[in-house]
Amino acid sequence: MSSFLILWLVCRFLQSTHGLTIPARGDERQRDIDIGERGNQAFFNPDSYILSSDFEITSVPSTREYWFDIGTTTANPDGYTRQIYTVNGQFPGPLIEVNQGDTLVVHVQNNLGTPQAIHWHGLFQNGSSYMDGVPGITQCPIPPGGSFTYEFPITNEGGTYWWHSHYSNDLQEGIYGPLIVHDTQDPLKRGQDYDEDRVVLVGDWWHDRTQVIVDGLISSAGYRGTVASPEPDTLLINGVGEANCSSSLYPSGASCNPPTRPEISLLASKRVRLRFINTASHSHLRVSIDNHELNVVEADSTAVWGPTIHELPISEAQRYSVIIDTNKGKAGDKFWLRVNQATACQATASPQWALGVITYSNEQGQAGTGGNNGTWPNTKSWPDLGGSDQPCRDLDESYSLYPRIAKDAYEQTFLTHSFSSQFGVWTLFNGQQLTGFAINNVSYQNLINDPILEIVEREGNFDRNYVSTVTVWEDGFLDVIINNLDAIDHPFHVHGNDFQVVKRGAGNATAEQVKEMDIRVSNPLRRDTIWIPGLSYTVLRIRTDNPGVWTLHCHIGWHLAQGKLGAIIVRPQDIQNNAARPSSWSNLCAGQDKNAVGPNRRTVISPRFPFWSFDTLNHIKHQVLRRTGYAD
Numbered sequence: 001m002s003s004f005l006i007l008w009l010v011c012r013f014l015q016s017t018h019g020l021t022i023p024a025r026g027d028e029r030q031r032d033i034d035i036g037e038r039g040n041q042a043f044f045n046p047d048s049y050i051l052s053s054d055f056e057i058t059s060v061p062s063t064r065e066y067w068f069d070i071g072t073t074t075a076n077p078d079g080y081t082r083q084i085y086t087v088n089g090q091f092p093g094p095l096i097e098v099n100q101g102d103t104l105v106v107h108v109q110n111n112l113g114t115p116q117a118i119h120w121h122g123l124f125q126n127g128s129s130y131m132d133g134v135p136g137i138t139q140c141p142i143p144p145g146g147s148f149t150y151e152f153p154i155t156n157e158g159g160t161y162w163w164h165s166h167y168s169n170d171l172q173e174g175i176y177g178p179l180i181v182h183d184t185q186d187p188l189k190r191g192q193d194y195d196e197d198r199v200v201l202v203g204d205w206w207h208d209r210t211q212v213i214v215d216g217l218i219s220s221a222g223y224r225g226t227v228a229s230p231e232p233d234t235l236l237i238n239g240v241g242e243a244n245c246s247s248s249l250y251p252s253g254a255s256c257n258p259p260t261r262p263e264i265s266l267l268a269s270k271r272v273r274l275r276f277i278n279t280a281s282h283s284h285l286r287v288s289i290d291n292h293e294l295n296v297v298e299a300d301s302t303a304v305w306g307p308t309i310h311e312l313p314i315s316e317a318q319r320y321s322v323i324i325d326t327n328k329g330k331a332g333d334k335f336w337l338r339v340n341q342a343t344a345c346q347a348t349a350s351p352q353w354a355l356g357v358i359t360y361s362n363e364q365g366q367a368g369t370g371g372n373n374g375t376w377p378n379t380k381s382w383p384d385l386g387g388s389d390q391p392c393r394d395l396d397e398s399y400s401l402y403p404r405i406a407k408d409a410y411e412q413t414f415l416t417h418s419f420s421s422q423f424g425v426w427t428l429f430n431g432q433q434l435t436g437f438a439i440n441n442v443s444y445q446n447l448i449n450d451p452i453l454e455i456v457e458r459e460g461n462f463d464r465n466y467v468s469t470v471t472v473w474e475d476g477f478l479d480v481i482i483n484n485l486d487a488i489d490h491p492f493h494v495h496g497n498d499f500q501v502v503k504r505g506a507g508n509a510t511a512e513q514v515k516e517m518d519i520r521v522s523n524p525l526r527r528d529t530i531w532i533p534g535l536s537y538t539v540l541r542i543r544t545d546n547p548g549v550w551t552l553h554c555h556i557g558w559h560l561a562q563g564k565l566g567a568i569i570v571r572p573q574d575i576q577n578n579a580a581r582p583s584s585w586s587n588l589c590a591g592q593d594k595n596a597v598g599p600n601r602r603t604v605i606s607p608r609f610p611f612w613s614f615d616t617l618n619h620i621k622h623q624v625l626r627r628t629g630y631a632d
């Protein structure tokens with residue numbers, strides 16, 4: 001018998017007795033699954049992301065009150081034990097669930113030794129810009145040991161959102177969670193379109209603390225010797241991952257005790273809505289469930305008619321709802337939920353993955369207890385999962401995603417403004433230089449105790465050398481062109497509004513050019529976070545019916561820390577006329593040093609880029625762009 005045949009038989013034996021899954025593909029993205037002892041992960045409550053049918057969806061408004069106690073603990077989300085941040089002792093944080101028309105009240109107690117602020121990602125904050133949670137833009141931060149109550153109405157919005165820290169990249173430490181807005185007018189309805197409703201958070205994880213990484217990235221030494229954003233150490237599903245304990249990258253000498261794989265228990269023979277939220281700081285992810293097709297029905301918070309696919313691409317901060325049919329087996333059957341890094345989206349030497357378990361059950365509303373009754377799924381991945389040659393694109397570029405509530409492109413715009421974003425060496429206000437990102441040649445410097453919203457209200461001036469902005473004076477329509485001048489891709493998020501994606505293209509575009517272009521008029525996709533491939537542009541049409549100061553930034557948290565942030569100032573006079581801030585808001589700024597730069601002081605020039613020289617990156621990227629049709 002040949003040695004190959006013996007090996008094959010051994011593998012089959014292991015597969016049949018231990019549920020060991022042999023990678024379906026010969027590529028690097030799926031390691032063998034080793035079945036070791038799994039410790040318990042005490043910080044995530046798996047039942048907490050089940051949307052119960054007991055929640056009454058109604059148009060009768062009420063006040064929903066939450067208490068967020070931000071603290072620290074020691075935990076092993078992927079096996080490596082370190083300090084993490086928790087909210088109410090939970091990692092990731094608790095679910096917020098409200099109806100459209102409700103008033104949301106969140107009392108935040110900051111028990112950390114550093115300042116903090118919470119942003120409500122995707123919510124419009126119509127009339128309540130001061131509650132948007134961006135320190136230096138819409139508020140002064142909540143001081144260490146301090147508290148602040150966010151209170152704002154949920155108006156005219158519905159769908160899948162999330163909340164997260166907007167202080168430095170602290171969301172990466174665990175300060176994030178889902179936020180679901182129900183709406184009686186939502187075209188997607190339980191009982192009609194689906195029977196069960198769940199949230200699944202997918203994200204990435206580092207063994208070093210965020211502060212260490214950010215301090216490194218903006219220092220002369222870089223982090224791990226480079227100012228390039230670091231690749232994650234692992235991926236997480238609902239806060240749980242598994243480090244490769246034997247990797248040379250794993251901290252030497254540290255214990256490695258991965259928690260039980262996350263298990264999602266679903267009733268058999270049902271239609272289940274899974275709301276995926278990508279909470280990553282640096283991972284465009286691809287999500288699949290063995291044997292189950294994914295029917296896409298929501299992009300960010302827009303209900304859409306979408307494709308039925310095997311694998312869902314989702315970039316940082318985006319959300320997609322998919323509906324799956326749990327008719328592929330019987331109660332007790334198990335299937336792998338696979339989350340892979342999209343390797344075409346970023347140069348990554350060591351692509352990460354995470355596995356969860358979908359278990360069919362005959363019990364309503366139970367999450368998995370962990371441990372999987374001693375067995376793992378023996379299902380195979382879909383054969384057509386994307387590899388490194390998979391184009392790195394938003395889903396709407398490969399398929400049509402039609403908003404179910406159709407709106408053609410808003411009427412003609414009265415202002416077109418371009419934000420051109422680029423990596424380079426930038427001179428800061430203090431004359432020092434930073435290697436990082438800039439928008440219109442301005443690398444954002446955060447005067448954290450002098451928020452721009454407050455400056456606009458008092459009709460003061462802020463230094464345009466600190467932050468790149470555009471001001472809109474009328475209620476109408478604004479076209480924002482984002483020119484990504486780098487070879488690397490970026491997910492851009494606009495606060496306070498969703499936008500219509502009316503144009504994408506190769507290269508960059510000026511306002512004059514865009515005015516002459518044919519745009520997508522017929523029911524373009526509306527969303528709040530968009531993936532913009534390297535060396536390309538996109539045009540976002542925004543209704544300026546929401547006075548406020550709205551942050552526009554890259555949602556790769558490390559890029560944000562390196563200055564990739566601008567702002568849209570909408571209707572200053574209406575901001576001044578409606579300054580209805582509570583005194584608690586003003587108190588956050590009282591007595592603080594208005595010249596303080598936060599959250600991380602920039603230091604000195606950091607030009608080193610040893611591993612991925614920019615020329616090399618550009619070269620690699622051009623090849624990818626050629627394949628995807630963005631460049632010739």
Ligand SMILES: [Cu+2]
Pocket residue numbers: 489490491554555556559560564
């Ligand atoms: Cu970026």
